[in-house]
Amino acid sequence: MTKDQLLTRLLTRRRALLAGAAAVGAAGTAGLFAAFGGEDPVKPPLPAAGPPARRPLKPSAYRLQPLTGYGPPRTAPGRTPVRREPLLRMQGRGRTMVLTFDDGPDPRYTPAVLDTLAEYDVRAMFFVCGEMAVDNKDLLERMSDEGHIVGNHTWSHPLLTRLSRGRIRSEMERTSDVIEEAYGERPQWFRAPYGAWNRAAFQLGAELGMEPLAWTVDTLDWTTPGARTIERRVENGAAPGVVVLSHDAGGDRSQSVRALREYLPQLLDSGYHVTVPRRHYA
Template structure:
């Protein structure tokens, strides 16, 4: 074979490889930069379950296996606060409903049913010793779009514990929540509202923001359904966080109270929602 023919064939092979390489790179770029499919339009709050057409949030939590698809967003490193968040910022008549100490299979399902009926999202701060045997309720909370937060394992007075004991209480519950539906909690609430430097620091190290409350319904004292309803409705205001309970005793009054005050709040123009943390 002549020397000039050899050079010509080599140039053709190199050119062909370049074309194939460019096509492969373009295909890869399309996979990594493809826009996600549009989600169904959200349903206005308080319009009833018959209008619910959006897929359950759990469907959107499915992520590609490691090494495939775009990288998952990582939350900004959680700052160590000196006091808990007490209310939501921003404009509008927005409120947050929170329920502590559960889940309890006697009462939590009724609360979830009422929230589902009115298409409302809430926050549940769960105790690990209750959650470990009721992971199905944690998954139901997540599937309905509620936020599951950490309320320690045994509901102790954290300010009376050592740093290592505080960490054990919080970490064990994080593990149960993560095991239940594949996401660690992003929010933490100290039992009895008892906070100190260690609780803030350990919570931040585990990636959680501390949330307290603005209005305490005192439903744990079982004062009567009407009294609980009055306290919530009188305390209603833009940005407030309402504290109630779905476990820790007889919570039948809390269940009945929710069925009374929730439609009234919605009819009064309040949007019952949940806070969202910012991701980079």
């Protein structure tokens, strides 16, 4: 091939490339004008075989996307175990204690107990009786708002060991219904009146999703021994994992209210962390 022939071939190939580029540019321009001018735009070629491409999300969807899948998936709680004896103390690290109050809520004494707990930013457990709770739902709502735990203490505070299985279930279920209505959820803990447990109470409590909780330190405040005596019993019994039993109803509980005002700040100053227990599902 001569030099002149080679030069002619190169020029011919360059003209072909320029003509192809001009055609592509013209097609893109035609599609752009058609999109704004009302004409049908030029359809792009079909994609190669494979999974379909994701459609782009709207800006609002981009902002919401991180929220929709944030955190671990929720799992349903397991079945509550049937125990043969109640829990007496709480497991945990450090100097942790639990304060519990039975038989309420009573509008004469429960608000004062809640006020003291709120003053020191402490949460506690209230084992309520249905016949008291049904007329004082506002106090259960306050317990919920302030982070306290509400447990089931039966409807009328009977001796469960003398009741039939059907009566025990009725006492528990009616109280759980009232708690759910006012507190916002069904109770996860229950306590037998007088600490009198039997097999039926454990079984029915578990069927209703509740763990049985007793106590470690009994203040015996129901005997009205004096505020100083109640205070001393709590201080002497203080230890990691201890569950303290007091009352906010069922009689004159003014001594219990005064004692709480004294021993609570002393417990906190001694390094105790007063809080509520967590359920550990099986």
